[in-house]
Amino acid sequence: MSRLYNKHIIVAISGGIAAYKSAELVRLLKTAGAQVEVVMTRGATEFITPLTLQALSGNPVHQHLLDPEAEAGMGHIQLARWADAILVAPCTAQVMARLAQGQADDLLGTLCLATTAPILLAPAMNQAMWADQATQTNANTLTTRGLKLLGPADGEQACGDVGPGRMLEPSELVAGLAQTFASHRLQGRKLVITAGPTREAIDPVRYLSNHSSGKMGYAIAQAAVEAGAKVHLISGPTKLATPQDLTCTQVNSATEMLAASQQACADADIFIASAAVADYRPAQVAEEKMKKTAADAGMTLQLVQNPDVLATIAQQYPALTCVGFAAETEKLLEHAQAKLHRKQVAMIIANDVSDTSIGFNSDDNQVHLVTAHGTETLPRLSKTQLARQLIDRISQLEQ
Numbered sequence: 001m002s003r004l005y006n007k008h009i010i011v012a013i014s015g016g017i018a019a020y021k022s023a024e025l026v027r028l029l030k031t032a033g034a035q036v037e038v039v040m041t042r043g044a045t046e047f048i049t050p051l052t053l054q055a056l057s058g059n060p061v062h063q064h065l066l067d068p069e070a071e072a073g074m075g076h077i078q079l080a081r082w083a084d085a086i087l088v089a090p091c092t093a094q095v096m097a098r099l100a101q102g103q104a105d106d107l108l109g110t111l112c113l114a115t116t117a118p119i120l121l122a123p124a125m126n127q128a129m130w131a132d133q134a135t136q137t138n139a140n141t142l143t144t145r146g147l148k149l150l151g152p153a154d155g156e157q158a159c160g161d162v163g164p165g166r167m168l169e170p171s172e173l174v175a176g177l178a179q180t181f182a183s184h185r186l187q188g189r190k191l192v193i194t195a196g197p198t199r200e201a202i203d204p205v206r207y208l209s210n211h212s213s214g215k216m217g218y219a220i221a222q223a224a225v226e227a228g229a230k231v232h233l234i235s236g237p238t239k240l241a242t243p244q245d246l247t248c249t250q251v252n253s254a255t256e257m258l259a260a261s262q263q264a265c266a267d268a269d270i271f272i273a274s275a276a277v278a279d280y281r282p283a284q285v286a287e288e289k290m291k292k293t294a295a296d297a298g299m300t301l302q303l304v305q306n307p308d309v310l311a312t313i314a315q316q317y318p319a320l321t322c323v324g325f326a327a328e329t330e331k332l333l334e335h336a337q338a339k340l341h342r343k344q345v346a347m348i349i350a351n352d353v354s355d356t357s358i359g360f361n362s363d364d365n366q367v368h369l370v371t372a373h374g375t376e377t378l379p380r381l382s383k384t385q386l387a388r389q390l391i392d393r394i395s396q397l398e399q
Helices: 017-031 050-057 075-082 093-101 107-114 127-131 133-144 170-180 215-226 254-267 309-316 332-343 383-396
Strands: 008-013 035-040 085-091 119-123 153-156 162-166 190-195 230-235 247-250 270-273 280-282 303-305 321-328 347-352 368-371 374-377
Touching (some): 008 017, 008 050, 008 107, 017 035, 017 050, 017 085, 017 170, 035 050, 035 075, 075 107, 085 093, 085 107, 093 107, 093 133, 119 170, 127 133, 127 162, 190 215, 190 254, 215 230, 215 383, 230 254, 254 270, 254 309, 270 309, 309 332, 321 332, 332 347, 332 368, 347 383
Parallel strands (some): 008 035, 085 119, 190 270, 230 247, 270 321, 321 347
Antiparallel strands (some): 153 162, 280 303, 347 368, 368 374
16 A cells, blocks of 8 residues: 555544444554554543554554643644544544544644544444434535545444444455545656655765755655556655655665766656755765875865756756755845756745754655746745655646
């Protein structure tokens, strides 16, 4: 279930007998590679213990609206921002009613109002309660607002009744949740994406490089796969796990990255150059490890320019939609606009790497999208969330 890999999923459990299935739901989400936080209502703890969900998720269970251990006591806001999706399972008739009314006097209600992530509900209740006009009105209200219902299923219920109202099985909920991340916006398109740093050898044991972790490029590659694209990721050295359902070519130097990009772009539709490519490399690479001596006062390296991967690809394949990154420490928009015109590309994604909270190795990012039509500033988000917004904007460049 690669669409759930590294996704931030909140599983919210309310007070119904189907809460016992939530343990298996959390286990399956973890198996699929998701990061899971569990929220429990007071009623939920009557059916299953928080300790069980903590053991399965690997994280403490959230039960209270105001968290004295969170910064400024606003843990619910941090959690709402963290989520890629919220799945309420089971979702009782009471919870559906409260969500339809927009009540926010508990943690679950507040999260659903504060998040911008998709919210999915897995109804679980007696068949008569599900059929009641009030419940059906609430269901219609919630779906009109954009919440998605997964189920309910039809069958025998704990009370002995038979009919619609059973919570879907955990495997069905995982499949429905995974489908949320499939946009099909780039179905049939081929994307080539570069990511990570390059390493420029000095001798057999030393090299020149930079602080890029590759997180942004890998997140974009995963988002492109979710959007239905055929993805070829060209990665410099990183410590990241390769996303599933794509082709990945590992390289070290800028010249290797250019050669791999030229080959991969021959039949591509979009090229996204997110890698932090070294501008220079040593003119000569020592065949043996360079030794220092007592008389050494220092070392001088002669550097030569590396090929410009983005500019070369844009010139070699003029029909290709090319997107580059500008990681700057000053005059961010000025440098990004100059790069856009100099390299003749469709978009430059500019970010301020002098801010360590959104720079290299961080989990969050904030960027400005610079095109010939102007500049758009995207909000600060996790890199996985931001990647989906970037893929959405990039897909619009071809329209």
